[in-house]
Amino acid sequence: MPDPVVVTCGGRRCVALRPDASGETLRAAVRETSGAVLIRSQGCLGPCVWAPVALVAPRSEPGGGPLAATVLGPLHRQADLHSLADWVRDGGPAAAPLPAPLRDLQRRDLT
Numbered sequence: 001m002p003d004p005v006v007v008t009c010g011g012r013r014c015v016a017l018r019p020d021a022s023g024e025t026l027r028a029a030v031r032e033t034s035g036a037v038l039i040r041s042q043g044c045l046g047p048c049v050w051a052p053v054a055l056v057a058p059r060s061e062p063g064g065g066p067l068a069a070t071v072l073g074p075l076h077r078q079a080d081l082h083s084l085a086d087w088v089r090d091g092g093p094a095a096a097p098l099p100a101p102l103r104d105l106q107r108r109d110l111t
């Protein structure tokens with residue numbers, strides 16, 4: 001199963017509230033995988049009430065349809081970002097269960 005796609009919100013509220021302004025925690029985790037992708041949205045993703053948010057989705061196989069994305073937020077604490085980074089390194093939703101520290105931050109799945 002391919003590594004995940006991680007989308008961080010580039011909206012004003014999320015950017016203002018992020019504990020890792022540089023985004024280096026997730027970038028470093030993605031670089032350690034063979035195929036994870038990190039995307040920063042150009043604007044608000046919508047669920048500002050949970051800012052700062054990130055979406056994580058398994059990548060579909062070539063020719064496959066869209067897969068559900070897990071919405072996480074608020075990711076206020078650096079420790080939560082490290083848990084997310086560990087999950088990305090472990091293969092994300094297609095390969096590993098959501099880490100316990102992130103379970104209370106799971107808001108909904110988007111399909």
Ligand code: FES
Nearest residue numbers: 009011014044048
């Ligand atoms: S600013 Fe990030 S969800 Fe709205």
